[in-house]
Amino acid sequence: MSKKQSKEDLDYKEGVKSYNAWMRDNKRLxxxxxVGTDYFVKRVEQLESKxxxxxxxxxAKVKK
Numbered sequence: 001m002s003k004k005q006s007k008e009d010l011d012y013k014e015g016v017k018s019y020n021a022w023m024r025d026n027k028r029l030x031x032x033x034x035v036g037t038d039y040f041v042k043r044v045e046q047l048e049s050k051x052x053x054x055x056x057x058x059x060a061k062v063k064k
Contacts, residue, residue: 005013029039 029035032039034042
C-alpha cells in the first residue's frame with residue numbers, strides 16, 4: 001500500500017469536508033430558528049430594505 005493517495009481519495013475527502021461544513025452551518029441556522037431557505041429570504045428582505053433606505057437618502061441629498 002503506497003503512502004500517496006489517489007485523486008479519487010482526495011476528491012472524496014474534500015467532498016466529505018465540504019458536506020460536514022455545510023451540515024454545521026445548517027445546524028447553526030436551525031438553532032436560530034431558520035430552516036431551509038428562511039435564512040436567505042430574511043437576508044434578502046433586510047438588504048432590500050437597506051437599499052430602499054439608501055435610495056431615499058440619496059434622493060434627499062440630490063434635491064438639496
